[in-house]
Amino acid sequence: MKISVIIVDDNSFIREGLKIILHTYAEFEVLETVSDGKEAVDFCLKNKVDIALLDVRMPNMNGVEASKLITEQTSTKPIILTTFDDDEYILDAIKNGAKGYLLKNNDPEQIRDAIKSVYNGNSIIQEAILEKIKSNLAEQKAPETPMDLSLFTEREREIMSLIAKGYSNKAISKQLFISEGTVANYITSILNKTGLEHRTQIAIYYLKGKVE
Structure with missing residues (x-):
């Protein structure tokens, strides 16, 4: 059975480019391309969609807001496609239900693998974006309530550390x-x-020291 996808971006060139890329793979079916988050939410409410590929900055409703509504109201799994200029949205997107966070300049195989991974129940965050998060958090003030490491076994702390480094379950x-x-x-x-709720939040929790 094919993985059903919608592409959400206010740039028609990017929408059509992604559509062409995904059509080269037999495992995907692009159901629709839309230009803002509100249209994406409406479509997911009315149709069975497996994956929503969402731009961040869009009119009417951005990708972060759309991710939250899509996650709350449908079974669709959102993946954010972004540029480095959007890094201030990363934590908000993760907190609001995005299951993946990818740069738009990835090669087609990486986008394909990310979609399949999220479809199969994983949460993914690209290493370059994870480094952005680490950099941003390092510049912030230390949390008032640090993470209580006594809650976790030594093995759990090891796994949290590796998740924060971007390791997959297989690599761990x-x-x-x-x-x-x-x-x-x-x-x-x-x-x-x-x-x-998911491993990406564990990475943020481990790096930042508190639950977001």
């Missing part, structure tokens, strides 16, 4: 010589202890 399993299933169990435990 190889690094720590444990199975991917065991990694997933540890991540579930971390999520339960923190009240977070």
Whole structure:
């Protein structure tokens, strides 16, 4: 069964370019291309959409706001496509339900792999963007309430550290010589202890020291 996708960008050149790229892969079906977040939300409410590729800066409703509504009201999984100029939106997008965060200048294979990964239940954040987050957080004032490391086992702290470095479950399993299933169990435990929803939020929590 094909992965159904909508493309959301106010730049028609980018919309059509992404549509052409995705049509080269047999596993995708582009259901629609729209020009703002409001149109994206409306379409996802009326149609079964697996993945929404969302620009950040758009008229009427931006990609961050649309991600929040799409996540709350539909089963569609949002992926933010952005440029380096949009880095101030990164944390907001993650907090508002985006399951992926990618730069627009990625090659087609990376976009394809990201869509498939999010479709299969993973959350992805590109390493270059993760470095942006680290840089931004380093410039901010230390949190008033630091993360209580006593909540976590030594192994959980190791896994949180590797998640914050951008490691996938598979890479973590190889690094720590444990199975991917065991990694997933540890991540579930971390999520339960923190009240977070997905691994990208774990990375932010570990780097920033508090729940957003």
